[in-house]
Amino acid sequence: MHKTLKKYFPVFVVPVLAAFLVSFLIPFVMGIYLSFTEFRTVDASEWVGIKNYISIFTQDKTFLNSLWLTVKFTVVSILSINIIAFSIALLLTRKLRGTDFFRTVFFMPNLIGGIVLGHIWSLIINGILGFFGVDITYDPSYGFWGLVVLMNWQMIGYMMIIYIAGLQNIPEHINEAAAIDGASPLRTLFSITIPMVMPSVTICTFLTLTNSFKLFDQNLALNGKSAETSLLALDIYKTFYDHTGLRLAEWHGIGQAKAVIFFLLVAVIAFVQLRATERKEIEQ
Amino acid sequence: MAAIQFRNVAKRFDNGKVTVIPDLTFDIKDKEFVVLVGPSGCGKSTTLRMIAGLEDISDGELFIDNKKVNDVAPKDRDIAMVFQSYALYPHMSVYKNMAFALKLRKMPKKEIDEKVRWAASILEIEPYLDRKPRALSGGQRQRVALGRAMVRNPKVFLLDEPLSNLDAKLRTEMRSQITMLHKRLQTTFVYVTHDQTEAMTMADRIVVMDKGVIRQFDTPQKLYSEPADMFVAGFIGSPRMNFIECMITKKKDALYAEFADHIMRIPASKSKGLEKYENRSVILGIRPEEISAYSGGLNVQESCVINAKADIAEMTGGQVNIYFELGESRCIACVKTERKISAGDEVKLLFDCNSAHFFDKETTKAIACV
Numbered sequence: 001m002h003k004t005l006k007k008y009f010p011v012f013v014v015p016v017l018a019a020f021l022v023s024f025l026i027p028f029v030m031g032i033y034l035s036f037t038e039f040r041t042v043d044a045s046e047w048v049g050i051k052n053y054i055s056i057f058t059q060d061k062t063f064l065n066s067l068w069l070t071v072k073f074t075v076v077s078i079l080s081i082n083i084i085a086f087s088i089a090l091l092l093t094r095k096l097r098g099t100d101f102f103r104t105v106f107f108m109p110n111l112i113g114g115i116v117l118g119h120i121w122s123l124i125i126n127g128i129l130g131f132f133g134v135d136i137t138y139d140p141s142y143g144f145w146g147l148v149v150l151m152n153w154q155m156i157g158y159m160m161i162i163y164i165a166g167l168q169n170i171p172e173h174i175n176e177a178a179a180i181d182g183a184s185p186l187r188t189l190f191s192i193t194i195p196m197v198m199p200s201v202t203i204c205t206f207l208t209l210t211n212s213f214k215l216f217d218q219n220l221a222l223n224g225k226s227a228e229t230s231l232l233a234l235d236i237y238k239t240f241y242d243h244t245g246l247r248l249a250e251w252h253g254i255g256q257a258k259a260v261i262f263f264l265l266v267a268v269i270a271f272v273q274l275r276a277t278e279r280k281e282i283e284q
Numbered sequence: 285m286a287a288i289q290f291r292n293v294a295k296r297f298d299n300g301k302v303t304v305i306p307d308l309t310f311d312i313k314d315k316e317f318v319v320l321v322g323p324s325g326c327g328k329s330t331t332l333r334m335i336a337g338l339e340d341i342s343d344g345e346l347f348i349d350n351k352k353v354n355d356v357a358p359k360d361r362d363i364a365m366v367f368q369s370y371a372l373y374p375h376m377s378v379y380k381n382m383a384f385a386l387k388l389r390k391m392p393k394k395e396i397d398e399k400v401r402w403a404a405s406i407l408e409i410e411p412y413l414d415r416k417p418r419a420l421s422g423g424q425r426q427r428v429a430l431g432r433a434m435v436r437n438p439k440v441f442l443l444d445e446p447l448s449n450l451d452a453k454l455r456t457e458m459r460s461q462i463t464m465l466h467k468r469l470q471t472t473f474v475y476v477t478h479d480q481t482e483a484m485t486m487a488d489r490i491v492v493m494d495k496g497v498i499r500q501f502d503t504p505q506k507l508y509s510e511p512a513d514m515f516v517a518g519f520i521g522s523p524r525m526n527f528i529e530c531m532i533t534k535k536k537d538a539l540y541a542e543f544a545d546h547i548m549r550i551p552a553s554k555s556k557g558l559e560k561y562e563n564r565s566v567i568l569g570i571r572p573e574e575i576s577a578y579s580g581g582l583n584v585q586e587s588c589v590i591n592a593k594a595d596i597a598e599m600t601g602g603q604v605n606i607y608f609e610l611g612e613s614r615c616i617a618c619v620k621t622e623r624k625i626s627a628g629d630e631v632k633l634l635f636d637c638n639s640a641h642f643f644d645k646e647t648t649k650a651i652a653c654v
């Protein structure tokens with residue numbers, strides 16, 4: 001088995017490796033290089049050193065605003081999505097009637113694509129806000145909370161399923177033992193139930209974290225027109241495509257530098273996540 | 285420190301559609317060690333869980349320590365329970381598992397520590413106090429589960445087949461540990477088991493249940509020597525009691541039991557209740573270990589010799605289990621004999637009527653001898 005595997009190793013690996021090189025590694029390296037240049041097209045670039053990185057923080061005011069907004073959005077989303085999803089999961093594991101139906105209902109929003117969701121919610125929210133003479137697209141605080149609502153609506157069902165699976169893994173006898181030991185239901189929740197679903201909590205936290213941090217489609221469709229409610233990914237996109245004219249090459253360079261910083265942030269999150277889940281697995 | 289009283293307790297599941305326990309009335313005395321036995325699904329665990337408060341009582345009343353507890357939550361009943369599946373908290377160390385209940389009762393740390401270490405030393409699990417349950421063997425987990433109950437000093441100790449997952453050696457060991465524990469703690473124990481040896485050796489009294497009904501509630505000795513009906517007679521003792529249909533006849537002044545070409549005089553001490561069964565058939569019960577090998581010469585006045593053909597002969601150390609047919613019944617005899625017996629051999633067996641039991645054919649109840 002091992003021998004055969006060794007013999008055909010190149011046959012299986014080369015295509016994947018080639019695809020990986022062409023579609024990921026080479027563009028990645030080129031992207032890093034381009035962040036130190038001003039360019040109109042990929043082969044018409046001019047080296048400018050770290051000027052782009054400086055411009056992000058001096059010339060372009062949108063980046064820090066977006067970064068702060070993204071962090072706020074991510075924290076609010078993680079808390080609200082996980083708390084609500086866990087609460088619903090607790091309710092729906094209570095052997096009540098109709099739980100199967102509600103599980104399906106809560107999961108459904110997850111099946112709809114982000115762009116579509118964004119447009120639907122923009123219609124709904126603006127429809128309601130219209131009575132009060134406001135518009136989500138241009139009011140940053142409504143825009144922010146609208147995005148939170150949309151994200152919750154989409155992600156809660158998915159997280160709920162993960163929590164339900166985690167909760168169902170707790171043997172009924174454990175809860176009974178806690179009751180006999182004298183634990184109140186609230187105490188059981190905090191001393192028994194939550195510690196026992198910690199693996200699910202970790203998974204859900206990181207799923208919401210990465211999904212919120214990298215959010216793009218929903219942001220674009222719901223309130224993409226306003227600079228004040230652009231999250232990081234959308235801000236980068238806009239830096240590239242919302243500028244025309246003479247300074248285009250400069251904006252391209254700045255956008256590229258932003259993308260590299262974005263990559264570093266996501267990489268740090270991914271790394272922390274990897275370490276966290278690894279440690280959990282060892283503990284298990 | 286607590287007596288338990290069941291008063292016409294009923295348990296129904298699925299909105300009353302399934303009746304598991306129709307009507308249960310019995311008393312467990314303070315400090316008594318009571319064992320519940322019965323076939324699988326007869327309602328032993330359900331009964332235990334009603335005492336614990338894990339199952340609602342559909343009807344009737346349950347008292348613990350003279351207090352009606354129908355509507356008292358498990359946590360307020362002051363009971364400890366050992367689950368068949370251990371039910372240890374997997375995310376807590378052995379120490380924390382045992383300390384959890386005490387911590388909830390706001391006991392001082394020092395006292396908790398003393399209690400946990402005391403229990404751990406008795407159960408010989410001191411080296412594992414810092415481990416998580418998953419890093420323990422089945423037997424060690426079982427002992428942690430016992431320890432978790434021990435530190436509590438509860439009014440009532442409930443154990444649901446606590447030894448069923450252990451190997452034979454460990455089981456024997458734990459059996460004596462639990463008996464010692466009962467002596468030491470001086471509390472009421474209710475113990476569920478499938479295992480007859482456990483029931484017979486540990487219990488002060490045994491409840492034999494069948495389909496949610498108590499067939500007999502008595503001391504192990506009484507259950508064995510005076511089973512109330514054929515169910516109890518067949519359930520207690522291993523291999524189970526032989527049942528042979530026989531005809532009661534009267535000759536001169538004595539009663540005789542006739543079965544499959546044999547006739548056996550019934551001793552006067554057993555005749556009383558049988559008189560009204562004259563010329564009717566009853567069930568004769570005789571335990572395999574009360575049949576002996578006949579070596580001739582004995583006075584066989586109140587017994588009879590049976591020529592049996594061994595279908596199967598099992599050597600089990602000092603004795604032989606002989607399976608044979610008698611009339612229409614299949615019987616087993618466990619006899620001590622020097623002779624080597626193998627399948628197909630003819631053996632002479634001695635039935636002693638003094639150790640026989642008689643049961644009514646219709647009601648299956650034992651026929652009173654006095």
Ligand SMILES: Nc1ncnc2c1ncn2[C@@H]1O[C@H](COP(=O)(O)OP(=O)(O)OP(=O)(O)O)[C@@H](O)[C@H]1O
Nearest residue numbers: 297298302304323324325326327328329330331478
């Ligand atoms: N939640 C429930 N819903 C419906 N029926 C139940 C429920 N729990 C138990 N029963 C039924 O009640 C009967 C008694 O169950 P119980 O667990 O008390 O049996 P047991 O005597 O402990 O059996 P075993 O020796 O196999 O553990 C069984 O027929 C079982 O199917």
Ligand SMILES: [Mg+2]
Nearest residue numbers: 328329330444
């Ligand atoms: Mg059971």
